[in-house]
Amino acid sequence: MIRSLRDGIPSILAKAKKHNRSKELFHPYGCENQAQYKIDQNVFDKRFSMARMTNLPILGPVMEYIFFEEDDMIVLTKDSVIKGAVGELTVIEVNVMVEPVDTVLPSKVVEHFIRNSKYIFLMNRCMCRDANHCKDYPIELGCLFLGRGVLKIDDNLGRRVTQEEALEHLRRCREAGLVHLIGRNKIDSVWLNTGPKEDLLSLCSCCPCCCLWKMIPELSPEISGMVTMMPGLTIRVDEEKCTGCDGCERSGVCYVDAIKVKGNKAAINESYCKGCGRCIEVCPSSAIELMIDDPSFMESSIKRIETLVDISSD
Numbered sequence: 001m002i003r004s005l006r007d008g009i010p011s012i013l014a015k016a017k018k019h020n021r022s023k024e025l026f027h028p029y030g031c032e033n034q035a036q037y038k039i040d041q042n043v044f045d046k047r048f049s050m051a052r053m054t055n056l057p058i059l060g061p062v063m064e065y066i067f068f069e070e071d072d073m074i075v076l077t078k079d080s081v082i083k084g085a086v087g088e089l090t091v092i093e094v095n096v097m098v099e100p101v102d103t104v105l106p107s108k109v110v111e112h113f114i115r116n117s118k119y120i121f122l123m124n125r126c127m128c129r130d131a132n133h134c135k136d137y138p139i140e141l142g143c144l145f146l147g148r149g150v151l152k153i154d155d156n157l158g159r160r161v162t163q164e165e166a167l168e169h170l171r172r173c174r175e176a177g178l179v180h181l182i183g184r185n186k187i188d189s190v191w192l193n194t195g196p197k198e199d200l201l202s203l204c205s206c207c208p209c210c211c212l213w214k215m216i217p218e219l220s221p222e223i224s225g226m227v228t229m230m231p232g233l234t235i236r237v238d239e240e241k242c243t244g245c246d247g248c249e250r251s252g253v254c255y256v257d258a259i260k261v262k263g264n265k266a267a268i269n270e271s272y273c274k275g276c277g278r279c280i281e282v283c284p285s286s287a288i289e290l291m292i293d294d295p296s297f298m299e300s301s302i303k304r305i306e307t308l309v310d311i312s313s314d
């Protein structure tokens with residue numbers, strides 16, 4: 001089963017090259033071509049059973065080494081949720097070592113890295129939404145990759161883009177309701193065959209229905225803990241406001257099943273919660289709140305990610 005994940009996905013590239021015809025390529029900004037590259041459906045469908053295997057002795061550590069070694073990913077809270085948390089004070093000065101970030105909105109974190117990246121690659125489509133046949137979110141809004149590992153990505157999977165093109169793409173992702181996830185994700189460097197994991201920074205825009213990381217509850221604690229919310233933020237339930245309507249759970253907006261109604265009150269599993277903020281937006285009683293425990297959460301997020309991949313060098 002491990003072999004099917006490790007070998008099955010990269011085999012897509014070989015198959016794609018064999019049958020490649022330029023008219024079948026898809027361009028995310030309106031080209032008439034269509035992509036023929038898809039994650040092997042069997043591999044994608046097996047992700048939850050494979051995730052459970054990471055809890056097994058011997059096999060679990062092996063899988064962690066192959067696919068998740070030293071991963072560090074941060075889920076960025078939705079801008080709209082942060083705006084609500086700070087009210088009208090949406091502009092806060094934050095000092096950053098490399099480049100000042102002058103607003104509190106999490107989208108400025110991804111903008112910071114786009115502005116400082118020498119190489120940017122935009123995938124033709126979201127591999128997860130494509131494999132899951134997503135009906136609710138745009139499949140054509142693919143992942144971005146930064147760093148010199150970009151130079152090794154097969155051109156048939158997407159294209160190099162400018163900083164402005166990347167920023168416009170991310171704006172479209174947010175308008176579609178997607179949540180940004182940024183950091184080092186070894187499985188991307190494995191299946192894209194880009195070399196050392198330190199050469200590739202992943203920037204995904206995820207929906208609640210198809211995200212690969214829906215498997216977090218099934219993963220070992222060591223691996224699931226590699227994907228976190230922004231440091232300095234907490235999401236909590238105000239039990240006095242909560243009516244136990246079950247809207248947060250029934251809506252399906254939490255892709256890691258971190259929120260459940262117990263005893264007529266919503267409760268958040270802090271081990272699973274990644275702080276995207278979607279549950280806050282769907283609560284009819286405004287009972288779910290984002291707490292900014294550390295005003296420097298933006299600076300902390302940027303500094304942490306900067307240590308993972310050198311995105312500015314050749």
